Amino acid sequence: MIKTIKLKFGRGFGSASEKIVTTPVTVFVGPNNSGKSKALSEINYYCSTGQRNTTDVILDSIEFDTFSTEIAEEKITKVTLQPHLNEGLLPEHIIVGKRGTRNQVHKQHLLNAFQNTNSQPQQFCQWYLASNTLILDGRSRINLIGQQSAGDLQQQPQTSFQVLFRDDAKRKEVRRVIHDAFGTYFVIDPTYLGQLRLRLASCPPATDMEERGIHDEAVKFHAQAFPVEQASDGVKAFTGIITEIVAGDPAIILIDEPEAFLHPSLSFKLGKEIAFSSLGSEKRLFVSTHSPNFVMGCIQSGAPVNIVRLTYRSEVATARVLSNTDILRLMRNPLLRSTGVLGGLFYEFVIVTESDADRAFYQEINERLLRHKPELGIPNCLFLNAQNKQTVQIIIKPLRELGIPAVGIVDVDILKDGGRDWTNFLKGGFVPELEHQSLGGLRNAVKQKIDETGKEMKRNGGVDILSGSDKEAANNLFDKLAEYGLFVVRKGELESWLSSVGATGHGPSWLIDIFEKMGEDPESQDYLKPSDDDVWLFCGEIKKWFTNPNRKGIPS
Incomplete structure (x- = not known):
C-alpha cells in the first residue's frame, strides 16, 4: 500500500530530506526522544485521513501504490459488507469496512480512488485504508487477546x-x-x-x-x-502481535516498542517471526523499538527490512536509512557481535575503549560528571570495549558509517603503531587520506624523540617526557586526531589518571583499587567528585566533539 515515505529532514543540518522506499518491515531506531513513536503516530494519522496534521514534525509525505481495475475490484470485494436488515443503500453504492466500521460509498468513486491514490488520498484513506490500519502500543497489544x-x-x-x-x-x-x-x-x-x-x-x-x-x-x-x-x-x-501479523487483516500495522513485557530472547524471536511472515505479502509493518534483540531477529529472518535511525539534538533532527547489507556486515564480525555494538543504534553517542577496565573507568567518570558536573558529562552514551588499541577502529568505523558518533580512546603508545595499524586507525576515524602520509611522518618523528629520552612513554608521563617544540609537535598531532574523534591519553595510559588518589596496580587490579579510593557514597567525605582538570576535563573535551554539529569524522 505505502510505496515511499518522505521525511522532513535528512542525514544532517541542511541535507536533502530522507526518502524511505518501503519494504515489508520498516524499523525506526534511535535514542530516546528522537521521534520514533511520533513517526508511527504521524503515519497512522495520514493513513486514516489522507492528509498531514499541522503538528507533524517527522512526516513530509507518503506515496501510495496505485492499482489496476482488476486488483482494485478484488480488494474492494474483500471489504464489501452486506447491508443490514432495513439498511438503506443508495443507487450504485456499496458498504465497505472492517473491525466494526461501515462506510457507504459510491463504488465507482472508490474504484477511482484506488486507481488514483496519490491524487485522491483523502478518499482512498478515509474510505478504505483507515479501517485497514492498526496501531498498537503496550496496552492495546495486550487487549488483542480478549475474546x-x-x-x-x-x-x-x-x-x-x-x-x-x-x-x-x-x-x-x-x-x-x-x-x-x-x-x-x-x-x-x-x-x-x-x-x-x-x-x-x-x-x-x-x-x-x-x-x-x-x-x-x-x-x-x-x-x-x-x-x-x-x-x-x-x-x-x-x-x-503474532495473531494480527499472521491473520493478515490490516494492510498497515504500526507497533510501538513490541519488546515491551518480553524477555530479550522473545524479542529476538518476535522480530524474526514478524519479518519472516511479511515475505510475499502486500502489508506494511512499521515498528519503533529500543531492542537490539528485536532488530537482530528482523535482520536474521532473511526478509527485506528497512532500518531508519532517527536523532534529535539542539533542535536539529536527522534520519538515516541503514541497509540490511550494512547491518549484516556489522553483525558477521565476531568481535562486533561480542561487544554488543548493535546497541549503539539506540544511543546518541558511543565511546570505545581498549579494554573492559578502561570502559568501566570512563563510564564511572561520566556517571559522576552527569551527576555533579553535567556541563562536562556525556548524556545518552554507550560505552563499549575492544580487545586492544588495534581493534578500537574495527568498532568505531562501522558505527560511524551508520551515522553514529563513535569516539575511540587509546593510550599514548598508539605512537608505536606504524604502517598498516596506524593507517587503519586513521581510516577508522575517517581522517582524509591525503593527510595520512603527513600524520604518519609526524607520528614517527614524535616517537623517535620519545625513544631518544630512554623513557617508557606509557609509564613515564606520555608527552610530558618531551619539552619545548617537541612537546608542542606531539600535542599538535593529538589535537588533529581529536578533531576526528580519536582521543589519546596524553599522559600515557589509563593508570595515569587521578594519580593523586594513589591507586596502585595495573588493569583490573588498578581499577578495583581506584574505585575503592574514589568511594561509592556521594554523601561521604571520601567520595571523589569531579574537578576541572585531569580525566574530568578529558571527558569534557570528548563531549565537545560529540555535541559539535560540525564535528569531523562522520561520513555523509
Whole structure:
C-alpha cells in the first residue's frame, strides 16, 4: 500500500530530506526522544485521513501504490459488507469496512480512488485504508487477546480471530510460533457460543473438529486448556502481535516498542517471526523499538527490512536509512557481535575503549560528571570495549558509517603503531587520506624523540617526557586526531589518571583499587567528585566533539 515515505529532514543540518522506499518491515531506531513513536503516530494519522496534521514534525509525505481495475475490484470485494436488515443503500453504492466500521460509498468513486491514490488520498484513506490500519502500543497489544465476536460465517471475516478460526493454515502457523516460544499450543475456543477465545493447550487438538467444534470432545479439550487472558503480559503481548501479523487483516500495522513485557530472547524471536511472515505479502509493518534483540531477529529472518535511525539534538533532527547489507556486515564480525555494538543504534553517542577496565573507568567518570558536573558529562552514551588499541577502529568505523558518533580512546603508545595499524586507525576515524602520509611522518618523528629520552612513554608521563617544540609537535598531532574523534591519553595510559588518589596496580587490579579510593557514597567525605582538570576535563573535551554539529569524522 505505502510505496515511499518522505521525511522532513535528512542525514544532517541542511541535507536533502530522507526518502524511505518501503519494504515489508520498516524499523525506526534511535535514542530516546528522537521521534520514533511520533513517526508511527504521524503515519497512522495520514493513513486514516489522507492528509498531514499541522503538528507533524517527522512526516513530509507518503506515496501510495496505485492499482489496476482488476486488483482494485478484488480488494474492494474483500471489504464489501452486506447491508443490514432495513439498511438503506443508495443507487450504485456499496458498504465497505472492517473491525466494526461501515462506510457507504459510491463504488465507482472508490474504484477511482484506488486507481488514483496519490491524487485522491483523502478518499482512498478515509474510505478504505483507515479501517485497514492498526496501531498498537503496550496496552492495546495486550487487549488483542480478549475474546472477540465469532461473526457471521456467511460473511467475510472481520477480525483476526475470525480469520484464524476459518483458515486452518494460518491458525497452525500461529500455533507453530507460539509453541516455539512458550512450549504450549495455541487454539481458538468457540465453545462460548457467539464468541471466540484464545487458549494455550498442553497438547495440540487431535483433529480440526476437536478445536473448532462444540461437541463434548471439543468442550472437554478447551476446558483443559489455559485461557491466554490469564497469562502474563509478555505472553499476551507476544500472542496478540503474532495473531494480527499472521491473520493478515490490516494492510498497515504500526507497533510501538513490541519488546515491551518480553524477555530479550522473545524479542529476538518476535522480530524474526514478524519479518519472516511479511515475505510475499502486500502489508506494511512499521515498528519503533529500543531492542537490539528485536532488530537482530528482523535482520536474521532473511526478509527485506528497512532500518531508519532517527536523532534529535539542539533542535536539529536527522534520519538515516541503514541497509540490511550494512547491518549484516556489522553483525558477521565476531568481535562486533561480542561487544554488543548493535546497541549503539539506540544511543546518541558511543565511546570505545581498549579494554573492559578502561570502559568501566570512563563510564564511572561520566556517571559522576552527569551527576555533579553535567556541563562536562556525556548524556545518552554507550560505552563499549575492544580487545586492544588495534581493534578500537574495527568498532568505531562501522558505527560511524551508520551515522553514529563513535569516539575511540587509546593510550599514548598508539605512537608505536606504524604502517598498516596506524593507517587503519586513521581510516577508522575517517581522517582524509591525503593527510595520512603527513600524520604518519609526524607520528614517527614524535616517537623517535620519545625513544631518544630512554623513557617508557606509557609509564613515564606520555608527552610530558618531551619539552619545548617537541612537546608542542606531539600535542599538535593529538589535537588533529581529536578533531576526528580519536582521543589519546596524553599522559600515557589509563593508570595515569587521578594519580593523586594513589591507586596502585595495573588493569583490573588498578581499577578495583581506584574505585575503592574514589568511594561509592556521594554523601561521604571520601567520595571523589569531579574537578576541572585531569580525566574530568578529558571527558569534557570528548563531549565537545560529540555535541559539535560540525564535528569531523562522520561520513555523509
